[in-house]
């Protein structure tokens with residue numbers, strides 16, 4: 001039985017972990033460190049390319065439920081994320097270098113695993129099963145192959161932006177203040193308050209700044225949840241003041257005046273040696289990023305450890321091409337996992353990595369697959385890949401994807417959680433009869 005997993009990112013590593021735990025031999029193909037995508041910087045596996053946050057852990061939030069389920073199924077990446085955690089209120093934020101190292105070390109010591117460091121340009125011959133987990137930045141040659149040989153022209157591209165990271169030592173802390181909105185998370189964030197005048201000047205600068213031009217084949221389509229800061233500024237004067245720069249939930253006595261907007265910076269590592277500008281993903285030119293972000297108080301001498309930038313996102317028309325078990329209609333030995341399936345987000349990518357391996361194991365064992373109900377987070381996420389929407393758009397997990405009963409609004413969150421736990425217990429009990437976690 002020969003299995004090839006292509007891509008050692010979030011989904012690929014998660015899939016490999018489950019396959020190896022179930023005593024299969026796997027060849028893992030990864031183009032790093034020989035070739036890096038425009039967003040990947042580390043030579044190691046499972047790299048977070050933008051924010052260092054895996055979002056909230058709150059029980060009643062879909063993201064919290066997804067984490068709960070993945071941890072119950074011993075997700076390798078989430079288990080390591082607990083070890084690489086940095087303070088971040090109720091969110092699970094991590095030291096991205098440490099997380100990547102911990103996952104890589106774990107993968108490297110697995111038996112029955114061969115790591116092949118090369119860019120896959122077409123499906124390697126001689127395998128019985130494949131999991132393609134090459135992510136939103138699948139290399140160009142493989143994208144072309146997928147479009148021409150496997151899917152037709154439905155493979156789509158769009159673009160996303162990443163936020164700058166600033167060296168903590170270069171920040172004038174005396175002009176900023178520590179604190180979280182409504183004290184959720186103590187002093188995890190560094191904040192820069194703005195008066196109305198400063199805010200309006202900042203918006204004006206963002207709007208008129210020079211942006212990196214899109215190339216002729218690029219279409220400016222972004223994830224709604226990760227819009228470039230200048231795009232938000234262009235949407236309306238107060239869009240940022242109601243979005244990532246919300247001035248609410250702070251103690252004004254600490255600031256000395258009533259802020260019109262607040263910029264937040266979040267720790268990049270446990271030691272707090274670097275901070276990212278929360279929600280400031282951008283496609284401004286480097287020169288403009290320096291000029292505009294250094295105009296914020298405390299950042300006058302900011303040293304940028306990483307500039308914001310733009311990147312391509314590749315995903316397939318999943319409802320058209322994939323079964324609910326994440327394998328290709330008509331070529332059922334080929335599975336897809338991660339962002340390329342049209343799910344959006346780190347934890348969602350991890351989840352589809354685990355699910356693709358789970359369904360592959362069922363197939364190899366010739367057992368009818370157990371599908372999680374859409375009242376669970378895993379099932380709700382999976383249901384997105386089957387949504388017949390035109391055009392198919394990537395989505396993160398949200399409450400709208402859950403199968404819900406018609407209950408009063410104030411009971412809704414509790415009831416969804418209650419149902420989720422109940423159905424997930426049934427699902428996990430059942431799969432544990434066949435699969436080791």
Ligand SMILES: Cc1cc2nc3c(=O)[nH]c(=O)nc-3n(C[C@H](O)[C@H](O)[C@H](O)COP(=O)(O)OP(=O)(O)OC[C@H]3O[C@@H](n4cnc5c(N)ncnc54)[C@H](O)[C@@H]3O)c2cc1C
Nearest residue numbers: 007009010011031050051120134135139338339345346349
């Ligand atoms: C710029 C950008 C910013 C993002 N920011 C966020 C964010 O802040 N929060 C969030 O939740 N989600 C974010 N996402 C979305 C998504 O969660 C991440 O991209 C996530 O890493 C996807 O996981 P994955 O396993 O699908 O792909 P990846 O983690 O990217 O893994 C794919 C792996 O495949 C390898 N590979 C690619 N092509 C080949 C090939 N031909 N042969 C061999 N190996 C190959 C790559 O080197 C990589 O290691 C962002 C996406 C992008 C593009």
